[in-house]
Each structure stands twice: as structure tokens, then as C-alpha cells.
Amino acid sequence: MSSPIATWSAEGQERAQQLLALYPDKRSAVMPLLYVASLEHGHVTNEGMQQVAELIGVTATQVRSVATFYTMYKHEPVGRYLVSVCTSISCHLLGGDEVLDAACGAAGVEVGGTSEDDLVTVERVECIGACGGAPAVQVNYELIEGVTDIKAIDLIDWLRNTTPEVVLADELQQLFGGQKSFDWGVPEPDGAIAPVPAFGPYGSAEEGR
Numbered sequence: 001m002s003s004p005i006a007t008w009s010a011e012g013q014e015r016a017q018q019l020l021a022l023y024p025d026k027r028s029a030v031m032p033l034l035y036v037a038s039l040e041h042g043h044v045t046n047e048g049m050q051q052v053a054e055l056i057g058v059t060a061t062q063v064r065s066v067a068t069f070y071t072m073y074k075h076e077p078v079g080r081y082l083v084s085v086c087t088s089i090s091c092h093l094l095g096g097d098e099v100l101d102a103a104c105g106a107a108g109v110e111v112g113g114t115s116e117d118d119l120v121t122v123e124r125v126e127c128i129g130a131c132g133g134a135p136a137v138q139v140n141y142e143l144i145e146g147v148t149d150i151k152a153i154d155l156i157d158w159l160r161n162t163t164p165e166v167v168l169a170d171e172l173q174q175l176f177g178g179q180k181s182f183d184w185g186v187p188e189p190d191g192a193i194a195p196v197p198a199f200g201p202y203g204s205a206e207e208g209r
């Protein structure tokens, strides 16, 4: 019987095998495997969920229950850069809604929309755990703290003009951030290469090493 992920790229298949090898119980790999499936299909699809289910020996419904619970799994296509603006209480009080409006205006989208060139999606998110550095924004889940509406416009323009291969929190913070909640200490070595989290072995600039 052929592998359920035989149609995935060689890289995707390798990532999947790496993930499966990490867990004594392969069901535990469901969440990272959903990100790999997202990279393969562009977003979470029925086919991708079925493939993950077969890989880990559960039903597609069980995989769907995970994929529909967490908002970071996208069931529709998103742009190359997913800009997530927090408007929960701390960020709201310090201008998060203005940041969101500015980002949407610069991208030419409504909240949750994707620009015509498929480059930028702007979404509203609940607290992303950076309340001390509010207003907080993420680009492909790389964090920026202390963002203003003006900086949000600069950020969208920069993404458009430079189309970075890798999005790195430290660089974003330096260019578009303000007050940080605390010194992050060690610079982050790897950034995000797609709208999935940058902790390997999926979606990170570490791939290929």
C-alpha cells in the first residue's frame, strides 16, 4: 500500500517522518503534521486532514476536531505574510484597533482579507501573550511589540517592497517595534518561511541544514 503522503514533496515527506520519529505515540504528532500538510496544500484541506489521519492511525474526524479548534490552522488560503494584530484588552487600550485599521488600509483589505497580489493577509487575533509589549503584532507568528499605526503601515510597505524569504522577530522588532515587554536575551536564530510557526522541523529557516 502506498504512503498516504506519497504526493507530498520530498521535503514534506521527510519532515513528516522526522516528526513521527519524535513521538512514542504517533498520534501526538497531529499538530505539527497539520502544519506540514498546510505547507503542502497551501492551507488545511480535507485531503490534508485525511492524509494526516492515515499517517497517525486515527480518523479524519479526529484530525478535524484538532484542526478546527485552533485558529492558527487556516482552512482558507492566506497570503505569503500573515499579519496578526492583537486587539484584546491590553492592546486595545494602547491602540491595537488603530494598528489593525492602519494595517488593513495599507494592505487594501478588510479584516481577515488577503491582498489582491496574495502577498498579505491581515487578521484580528485574541491575546498573543505579549500584553506587556502592547500593542502586539505577529508576521507569520514572529512577534513585534509596541507597534504604532504608522509603523504598521511601514511594515506592510516593507513586506511588499522587500518580500523577505525569512521573517525574523528580532529584525521586525528593530524596524517596526517600540517598547518591549522584556529583553528577549538570545537572538532568535531561525525565522519563519511561511505562515506557519517557525519552530522546526516545519516552516523554519532551519530547514535544509
Ligand code: FES
Pocket (backbone or CB within 6 Å): 086, 087, 088, 089, 090, 091, 092, 126, 127, 128, 129, 130, 131, 132, 134, 135, 136
Ligand atoms: S492583549 Fe494583546 S498580547 Fe495580550
